[in-house]
Amino acid sequence: MNYLMRRLATFPLVLLGVSILVFVAIRMVPGDSITAMLGTEAGLLTPAQRDSLAAYFGIDQPWFVQYWRWIGGILHGNFGISVTYGRPVLDVILERFPLTLELAVLSMIIALAVGMPAGIFAATHNEKLSDLGVRIVAMIGQSTPSFVLGLLIIYTLSAGFGLLPAMGEFAPLWQDPLRNLSQLILPAITLGFAFAASVTRISRSAMLDVLSDDYVRTARSKGASARSVIWRHALPNALIPVVTLSGIEFGYLLGGAVIVEQIYALPGLGRMVLDAIQQRDYALVQGSVLFIAFNFMIINLLVDLAYVGLDPRIRLGEP
Amino acid sequence: MTPLLSVRDLRVGFGRNPQTNEVVRGISFDLADGETLAIVGESGSGKSVTALSINRLIDFGGGRITGGAMKLKRADGSLFDLMTATEPQLTGIRGAEIGMIFQEPMTSLNPVLSIGTQIEESFRLHRGLTGRQATAAAKDALDRVRIPDAARRLKYTPNQLSGGMLQRVMIAIALACNPRLLIADEPTTALDVTVQAQIMALLAELKRETGMSMIFITHDIGLVAGIADKVMVMQNGQAVEQGELNQILDNAQHPYTQHLLQDVPHFTKGSTTRSDGRRDGGAGTEPALKVDGLVVRFPLKSSFFSRATGAVHAVDGVDFDLMPGETLAIVGESGSGKSTTARAVLGLVRSTRGSFSVGARKASAEQSALPVQMVFQNPYASLNPRLSIESILAEPVIATGGRVDAGTRARMASLLERVGLPKNSLERYPHEFSGGQRQRLCIARALMLNPSVVVLDEAVSALDVSVQAKVLELLVDLQREFGLAYLFISHDMAVVERIAHRIAVIYAGQIVEIGDATSVLSKPKHSYTKKLIAAVPTIDRRHEHFELDTRQVPSLVRPQGYEPAPARWERFGGDHMARAEG
Numbered sequence: 025m026n027y028l029m030r031r032l033a034t035f036p037l038v039l040l041g042v043s044i045l046v047f048v049a050i051r052m053v054p055g056d057s058i059t060a061m062l063g064t065e066a067g068l069l070t071p072a073q074r075d076s077l078a079a080y081f082g083i084d085q086p087w088f089v090q091y092w093r094w095i096g097g098i099l100h101g102n103f104g105i106s107v108t109y110g111r112p113v114l115d116v117i118l119e120r121f122p123l124t125l126e127l128a129v130l131s132m133i134i135a136l137a138v139g140m141p142a143g144i145f146a147a148t149h150n151e152k153l154s155d156l157g158v159r160i161v162a163m164i165g166q167s168t169p170s171f172v173l174g175l176l177i178i179y180t181l182s183a184g185f186g187l188l189p190a191m192g193e194f195a196p197l198w199q200d201p202l203r204n205l206s207q208l209i210l211p212a213i214t215l216g217f218a219f220a221a222s223v224t225r226i227s228r229s230a231m232l233d234v235l236s237d238d239y240v241r242t243a244r245s246k247g248a249s250a251r252s253v254i255w256r257h258a259l260p261n262a263l264i265p266v267v268t269l270s271g272i273e274f275g276y277l278l279g280g281a282v283i284v285e286q287i288y289a290l291p292g293l294g295r296m297v298l299d300a301i302q303q304r305d306y307a308l309v310q311g312s313v314l315f316i317a318f319n320f321m322i323i324n325l326l327v328d329l330a331y332v333g334l335d336p337r338i339r340l341g342e343p
Numbered sequence: 344m345t346p347l348l349s350v351r352d353l354r355v356g357f358g359r360n361p362q363t364n365e366v367v368r369g370i371s372f373d374l375a376d377g378e379t380l381a382i383v384g385e386s387g388s389g390k391s392v393t394a395l396s397i398n399r400l401i402d403f404g405g406g407r408i409t410g411g412a413m414k415l416k417r418a419d420g421s422l423f424d425l426m427t428a429t430e431p432q433l434t435g436i437r438g439a440e441i442g443m444i445f446q447e448p449m450t451s452l453n454p455v456l457s458i459g460t461q462i463e464e465s466f467r468l469h470r471g472l473t474g475r476q477a478t479a480a481a482k483d484a485l486d487r488v489r490i491p492d493a494a495r496r497l498k499y500t501p502n503q504l505s506g507g508m509l510q511r512v513m514i515a516i517a518l519a520c521n522p523r524l525l526i527a528d529e530p531t532t533a534l535d536v537t538v539q540a541q542i543m544a545l546l547a548e549l550k551r552e553t554g555m556s557m558i559f560i561t562h563d564i565g566l567v568a569g570i571a572d573k574v575m576v577m578q579n580g581q582a583v584e585q586g587e588l589n590q591i592l593d594n595a596q597h598p599y600t601q602h603l604l605q606d607v608p609h610f611t612k613g614s615t616t617r618s619d620g621r622r623d624g625g626a627g628t629e630p631a632l633k634v635d636g637l638v639v640r641f642p643l644k645s646s647f648f649s650r651a652t653g654a655v656h657a658v659d660g661v662d663f664d665l666m667p668g669e670t671l672a673i674v675g676e677s678g679s680g681k682s683t684t685a686r687a688v689l690g691l692v693r694s695t696r697g698s699f700s701v702g703a704r705k706a707s708a709e710q711s712a713l714p715v716q717m718v719f720q721n722p723y724a725s726l727n728p729r730l731s732i733e734s735i736l737a738e739p740v741i742a743t744g745g746r747v748d749a750g751t752r753a754r755m756a757s758l759l760e761r762v763g764l765p766k767n768s769l770e771r772y773p774h775e776f777s778g779g780q781r782q783r784l785c786i787a788r789a790l791m792l793n794p795s796v797v798v799l800d801e802a803v804s805a806l807d808v809s810v811q812a813k814v815l816e817l818l819v820d821l822q823r824e825f826g827l828a829y830l831f832i833s834h835d836m837a838v839v840e841r842i843a844h845r846i847a848v849i850y851a852g853q854i855v856e857i858g859d860a861t862s863v864l865s866k867p868k869h870s871y872t873k874k875l876i877a878a879v880p881t882i883d884r885r886h887e888h889f890e891l892d893t894r895q896v897p898s899l900v901r902p903q904g905y906e907p908a909p910a911r912w913e914r915f916g917g918d919h920m921a922r923a924e925g
Contacts, residue, residue, distance in 0.1 A: 239454070242451045244403060244437065246438040247435065247469060248464065249431070336455060336457075337500070337502045
């Protein structure tokens with residue numbers, strides 16, 4: 025509990041650092057939001073009109089004033105107004121987030137459901153033909169770019185067999201769960217495949233390590249069956265690297281998956297951030313980067329807490 | 344009468360062609376009910392492989408049984424063929440009829456499960472017990488191996504218990520279902536000598552209680568005397584000699600058995616200490632190393648920012664001096680502070696207080712460029728595998744700012760020859776050498792700078808017994824030749840007896856007894872020294888009953904600012920003195 029409080033106390037500090045980085049980085053990109061918004065018509069603005077627009081968006085001020093106003097706003101729960109959407113930044117982000125979260129969760133379920141058994145299978149059939157097969161598939165999974173896999177899946181299933189609607193207006197989970205799942209299952213498989221490949225490789229090597237440990241020999245000397253040795257004795261000890269990897273991958277997925285969102289025409293966080301950068305939508309970029317950083321920190325915390333549950337030797341907060 | 348276990352011409356191989364790569368080459372023996380067979384041999388002799396073949400665990404370790412016959416008499420008198428049994432049949436035998444304990448108790452228990460769960464598993468597998476019944480059975484099993492406060496300890500995970508306690512838990516697991524055969528594979532090798540005595544006593548007692556048979560595997564022929572009825576000596580995968588205990592120990596026929604009995608270090612209570620190079624007591628000679636009031640403490644903090652709440656008093660006021668050409672052995676068990684003392688002398692850990700002087704020079708605690716060199720315990724880990732032997736030997740010269748010139752190369756060549764390594768060693772890499780050869784390399788490296796003091800931290804502990812004897816001989820020769828002073832850190836009384844002129848016994852960070860080796864070993868005065876010496880197994884003590892002693896080493900964690908009471912010493916003639924007790 026004490027540990028949890030101390031960990032949470034470091035959050036604002038990290039977020040402050042992230043906020044400065046993103047604030048500076050986005051302003052180093054040439055161009056401004058007025059030009060990006062109006063396109064060629066921006067040339068028609070008189071200097072007075074341009075100045076008043078800049079004053080309206082607050083970008084006429086020196087950068088530290090802008091930063092101060094932005095941070096001050098955040099402390100009051102106001103992340104600013106998106107130039108492109110004309111709505112509060114937080115509303116725009118929270119509108120897109122459920123889809124991204126759902127996609128990430130589905131991908132992780134697929135990755136763990138496929139990757140862990142495959143890894144365990146390969147480890148227990150070490151150096152046999154079946155192990156080699158699993159390793160080759162995993163290698164292919166890790167090295168296939170998601171746009172290739174995504175297009176392949178769309179082509180074979182939707183176009184070839186007429187299965188599963190891949191397109192159409194996106195339906196949120198709570199409005200039309202069936203339609204929602206049918207829209208998300210293919211993108212989730214696309215993302216989950218590479219994720220599953222990583223999980224397979226890491227769980228295979230972790231299991232191989234653990235299976236040669238002394239306590240596994242002890243379990244066998246007690247008369248434990250092969251199944252009990254794997255599931256009761258080896259697996260709990262092999263989980264830590266799997267949890268570490270899953271946490272990192274899941275964190276990345278929460279930042280949105282630009283290519284997969286693009287292929288399946290999904291309104292997720294990834295495409296939104298990309299558009300916001302192109303539009304020089306400073307407030308939206310800054311807000312979403314902070315949001316993504318916050319998610320990452322929460323996931324890292326959860327991973328650390330999971331370690332404690334998995335291994336009694338790990339005590340948090342001790343040097 | 345049919346023996347409990349009968350093994351005939353057992354052959355075990357490894358790798359892709361097990362027939363051509365045999366590690367066990369035709370072992371035969373019979374084991375009667377209630378009998379104990381000790382299998383003695385050095386690493387690579389095939390003794391552990393033989394043991395693991397009996398319950399067929401070798402199948403999981405990459406080995407294949409290539410020939411022979413193994414029959415086990417089951418409880419109902421029927422014969423069970425261990426060679427042809429299927430894996431499901433074998434899981435019914437393992438744990439129920441054949442129990443096993445291993446060398447490393449620290450790693451042999453599952454770190455994420457409580458010890459209660461791990462003991463209960465045996466009852467669940469073979470007795471079908473679950474829930475409360477299983478827990479009650481597990482508590483009884485812990486009581487049986489004399490673990491105090493068993494009910495509470497069931498909830499502990501392995502990291503919360505000491506090595507000796509864990510080995511008892513292992514014994515509890517192995518004996519949970521009253522197997523009629525217990526295989527003990529070097530069960531005390533990783534333990535301190537006093538803990539070893541306790542485990543041996545426990546095994547002997549449990550054997551009397553249950554009437555089980557035992558196969559006891561060890562590299563230490565001294566340990567055999569206390570427990571075995573029959574002995575089998577193994578070398579290179581073959582049994583070179585087997586027979587009754589007394590016959591083997593008193594009337595060994597095979598030269599290898601005789602070598603194990605005579606040439607390797609055995610403890611003789613101070614009657615075989617060195618007679619050369621004794622301290623003459625003559626004044627005027629400057630000590631090679633003098634340590635005054637050495638204190639090493641590691642502060643305990645709950646977090647980076649908070650203040651220390653206490654300290655681990657690893658070394659708490661140690662004084663000694665060491666004359667040129669003399670060996671001072673520092674003897675103690677794990678956690679006693681003996682290695683920390685050595686590291687502090689070398690400046691590898693920062694000492695809290697105390698002063699050193701090396702030769703005539705006064706040295707500060709922080710100074711690291713003392714003419715003191717060190718040889719470490721594990722020769723496999725203490726040589727960088729990526730460096731050639733030439734680079735390894737050049738390292739100390741470069742580290743002290745010297746240049747590698749013709750003189751350095753000449754010194755390398757002469758030292759390699761001196762420690763008994765071939766001339767072409769310089770271009771080779773550490774993995775091309777055996778454990779004993781690597782330790783010779785480490786010794787050569789330590790001598791490169793022509794030091795006056797060499798610290799040997801458990802320098803022969805990782806070596807096989809017969810290699811140990813040769814390295815000890817080399818050390819003695821080098822000492823005479825170069826007039827080296829050795830600070831010899833060890834837990835092994837038999838080794839210490841061979842090399843030490845003087846002995847300091849260290850306990851809980853303090854020297855409790857120090858003096859002439861013969862005097863300390865033959866007439867120990869401090870109760871801890873007595874206990875330590877009583878625990879050393881020797882071939883003369885056959886079936887001797889050890890007292891079970893479950894006292895724990897006191898905690899070294901002290902509150903902030905704690906200072907130990909000044910020592911009062913009792914003198915016993917010469918330089919022999921012991922800390923007054925009580």
